[in-house]
Amino acid sequence: MAELPALPAHQGVLLPAEFDDVLRARLSELDAKAAKHAQDHRPENTRNAYKADWKTWEAFCHQFQVPTTAATSGTLCAFVDYLWHREKRAYATIDRKLAGVAVTLRLEPYRVVVDPEATKAARKLLKDYRRESEANEEPARGRGKAPAMRLDDLRRIVALCDTDIFGIRDRAMLLLGFSIAARRAELAGLRLRNIRDDDNGLLVDVRVSKTDPRTVPVPFAKDPEACPVRAWKTWQAAAQILDPNLHAFRRIHHTGSVQPQGLTPQRAGDLITAAGLRAGFEDLFTGHSVRSGMATEARRKGKDRKAIAAITGHKPGSKVLDGYMQIVDQWDENDNALIGLL
Template sequence: MSQPTPAAAEQLPARPTAELFLPTEYSPEVRARLAALDAASDEHAAGQRPDNTTRSYASDWRTWEAFCGQLQIPTTAATRGTLRAFVDYLWKHERRAYSTIDRKLAGVVVTLRRPPYGVLVDPDATRAARELLKDYRKQAQAAEEPERGRGKAPAMRLADLQRVVSLCGTDIFGVRDQAMLLLGFSIAARRAELAGLRLRNIRDDENGLLVHVAVSKTEPRTVPVPFGKNPLTCPVRAWKAWAVAAQITDPDRHAFRRIHHTGAVQPQGLSPQRAGDLITAAGLRAGYKELFTGHSVRSGLATEARRAGKDRKAISAITGHADGSKVLDGYMQIVDQWDEKDNALIGLGL
């Protein structure tokens, strides 16, 4: 290729000075500025992460450190062999549940990717470890071993919700629990999402409430919550009754608060664990033997909405599930298994 003439070269657009340097040619000053930006961005990203996720990652890392200590290997040595050995250790020696081991694998990989480690784990190594975990689970199922862990949270169906709410009581504790259950059901809340709600996230609308779920495991979402037909189970009325009784006025304060045994509402918000415990306690108070958890109101909304014939896109707008979510498919299956269109046995004439 011929070189441009001096006259033609003068007509070429000038390149920005920064583009003249390759990363290997950056000066120490530029490297320092870029490192400072990286550190600041990491700190900011960590600040956006829900507290329960941060705690889970920290727990996963402690388990990994203990495992690496036993094998006398560096914590940064996340290879195909070490990750498989980690799965074997958790499954056979600690007898952890399938979902717990899967989550701990993810926690280790994510932690290694972040400072101060900066280690990118080979996806094939992670995939190999998960394949081994699946094999162990299949072997356990074939041997008819009992499922490990507490299993999926039972869905709090509409009839369950009505019964639980009716037995919450009329004192300040009951008013709070009723509002938390009904609003949690209406926005398909995880326990951390309930605990993370601030007053500013719940806005009045002529049709009900607009609830912005800012603290979420996935993407934030805004859920329009309409007035209910039944005053006993209306989430809008229940929320307003609690807001008045608790005298919540500061927009930056938690929507749901701790209550002293004397009945005095405290300024501190509920922890995710406490929010889940209150839902469990409400179920026990209503006489249910199965333990409802913080996730029960979420799965209950998805199940009941599908039973009412709501489109999965409308349901996912409330739950925040991504398109094609396998978790949402599980909720759908509870209802669809008895639907004439989805059950090939119905209408055959058996």
């Protein structure tokens, strides 16, 4: 970025209305630099989602004959109405698309900062639509929460994985993904350098994450057939993964040849879904199922909330983590006032 001109000395508090062109240019440059930094450090799947959000916004603007830079209260509310009533999108999808539009507009070549009040009005309208939908008992939109992959489910699925190179990879992905409570993007983003040997098992550095990076110590399992450490080492040896900078989990040609390219997050999730279907499960396990499954099972074993959060990467007070706790605690006699009462 070019060197910015020095600001003239000013007495007292300078209000926004008093900003001159030089100061406005400087602030605009700083905003653009901050937005670009945030964009460059977002996970790939988030960037791809925002690209899709922008395409939806472009289609909306073209249809309603408004410029894409006109993200006012009226246009954003109309956008919400369009997505809710015409495209029948889910609540979470619309909410994210509002964020995707605002983020993209801050970047080059637009450099438009959306008024927070405009976004607030659009989200209020979205909440009103959801309340009306619930009051009318309309079916919930979207896929809903991914079913948690319980330990018994996991053991059955990995036991039925094939013994060929495809099955060896899928078994390692499932067991390691469960052990580090991986999102599908985190699983796909692992490089060989992120998985280090330790006398007690593995140290897995989860660097590609929606939240802060975390290091997960993965111990050897008592059951050799469901051991993530042994499964990983078997896959590493079979696939001859040696370059520390290449992906830990790779594409495999239909001939069985392991490719240098890594899996996409979508493909990693699809492989987990396919493994569940092959094992005869009717519920469609997704890339998130191993993550929710680990949190749920750890709680069932009485593990502390802080210990679980250290694996999952959740923040203290996370509502998502609270959801995992409630699934288990609802049948605990200390948390369910009905147990022993009747």
